Amino acid sequence: MGLLSGYRVVDFTSFVSGPTCTRLLADLGAEVIRIERPDKKKGSGPYKGGERTVDLGLMRGKKSVTLNAKDPEDHEILMKLIETADVVVENFRPGVTARMGVSYQDVIKINPKIVYTSISGFGQYGPYKSKGAFDIIAEAMSGFMSITGERNGKPVRAGASIADIFSGVEAAYGTVAMLLNREKTGEGNYLDVAMLDTMFAVCNNPVTQYLCGGPVAQRIGNEHPQDVPWDDFPTKDGRLVIACARTNLYAKLCEVLDCREYIDDPRFCNDEVRLINKEACHEIVRNHTRNWLTADLIAACDKAGVPCATINSIDQACENESIKARGMIATVTHKTAGTYQLPGSPLKFMHNPVELTKGSPILGENNREIFSGLGLTKEKIDALLAKQAKVRTFFKEFEMD
Ligand SMILES: CC(C)(COP(=O)(O)OP(=O)(O)OC[C@H]1O[C@@H](n2cnc3c(N)ncnc32)[C@H](O)[C@@H]1OP(=O)(O)O)[C@@H](O)C(=O)NCCC(=O)NCCS
Incomplete structure (x- = not known):
């Protein structure tokens, strides 16, 4: 049993930042239920078994439910589901959840103890709140890109989307802290994480140096600003x-x-x-x-x-003896991609170890399980899925499973 087993998370996330937060919660055993549009389009490959490999990695261990929040019938079901949840996580542009009728203000009316986490480019308040953002935007604006790269080369972004990933990690850390506090006080909370703030905080060393009267840090390739050799x-x-x-x-x-x-x-x-x-x-x-x-x-x-x-290189890292010895390559299963491997969890607990077995869900894989758990009759679920089948863009073959 994972350390977060028993907690239910409603997951309105996409791209990398939000899904990283809910991946970390799922790794620890939380029941993470992705809410996806029935007409969701797939992004670019590479693919395995019809799924994007990026999703095979990020969505592992989660469930998927298809609901159109802007359809009144689907919205009613969504709110029933949120009523049963401990946590909501979203990473839309600020304002989107209000249009979908699932903002924090909407949710606390039916579930006042909810722990609700929002990730955005620039936060829910502030001069840039309505701007959209992706990784490179936060890496550039925070100062991080200016100190990354060769001394005489151009500024470069990191080789992995660290603004997304760090934002997801900060959000997961904040979400778990809110849950811990709820255990003590019985009170829910709301968390607003901005990717720009996160990357600025990642630059802790050069920013503090500058704010303490030191020089503006520059790109120095693989060298260290303080340590030699x-x-x-x-x-x-x-x-x-x-x-x-x-x-x-x-x-x-x-x-x-x-x-x-x-x-x-x-x-x-x-x-x-x-x-x-x-x-x-x-x-x-x-x-x-x-x-x-x-x-x-x-x-x-x-x-x-x-x-x-x-x-x-990445293939050499996959063969590294320490990576292998510490169980850092996990094997999971997926409905259409079969068995596949991905990075394991770096959290090695003595008790309740992290066990990754389930891959990512296909779109709507858990519709029947979740809807019947909410008390919907078989007839109602059949009708709902038949309506969705008209707009489904992929995995129609599993629609009526
Ligand atoms: C990433 C980003 C730029 C994408 O912008 P976008 O494609 O314009 O998407 P938005 O978040 O603005 O809006 C999503 C839309 O999908 C709709 N949507 C998503 N899921 C839905 C569902 N299940 N049912 C109904 N509508 C849904 C929303 O209602 C919204 O539509 P609307 O604007 O017409 O109301 C933006 O979401 C963003 O800045 N997010 C925060 C930062 C972030 O996390 N970036 C990604 C880093 S990896």
Whole structure:
């Protein structure tokens, strides 16, 4: 049993930010019920078994119900469902939930203890509240993009959609905190998470530095703003990254590279002077790492306790022995995609471990289960699904299961 089993979440999310929040709740065992339009269009591929692989990853462990919130009959069913829920999560543009009749104000009338989480680009209040946003917008506006990339290159976004992902993580963290508080006080709450705020908070180190009177941070590639040596370094047969956050680790690296004379060198003997003489220090390290085979240098650094790694591609990461040993590749099942693999949960609880077995749902997979649980008769459900079948765009074959 997952740590959040017994909690019911009504999930009005799309794209990545909101679905990341509800994925984290589902991973811990919450019953997450996605509300999707019966005429929902699929986005771009790649696909497996007729589903987008992005959805196979993000929607795992969730249920799917098709309802058109703007249809009065469907809306009535939706409100019945929300009455039974502990949590609502949505990531529409502010104002959309009010038009759908499922805003926080609508919901507390029928379920006053609800925990309700909204994710948006710029928040439910503020000058940009009605602007839409995607990952790159928040990465750009927050300052994050300006400090990411090569020193002389253009600003770049991160290789994964971290503005979406961090917003989802913050939202899940806030949602669980609201649930904990509800256990103590019996009171619900409302959470407003903005992607811009999240990415600004991600820039905690450079923002605090600036606000404390320090310089405006710049792009420095793989280097670290404070710690030296810290970069990717060439070897005889490739590259590796080495990270020495303090002088004790720098000294160990000098031992490994057989250049002990630099340990007490006045240019490098403490954290401050190494930062001032960063390029000279990195040049010395580069000149030594070039004489090593990558595997030998990794082995020597590991033995000495110096943090280092090869720069893996995604397929290489999937083969990594630590990833495998810690159960970070889970196998789940899906109605049309069959069995497939995805990243496991990094939360390794001693009790109530996370167990991922169920893949993402197909559109409307749980219609009958959820509707009959709400007391709808078989005749009523048949009629509802027959009405929806006229606008369904995919997986019609499962419509009347
Ligand atoms: C992502 C985003 C830009 C997309 O914009 P959009 O395609 O114009 O979508 P909106 O959120 O404005 O509106 C969704 C529409 O679908 C409708 N809709 C969605 N699900 C529905 C349902 N089950 N039943 C009926 N209508 C539904 C809504 O009512 C709304 O229509 P309306 O504007 O005519 O009332 C916007 O949703 C946004 O900024 N979200 C917040 C930030 C975010 O999370 N971005 C994604 C990061 S991964």
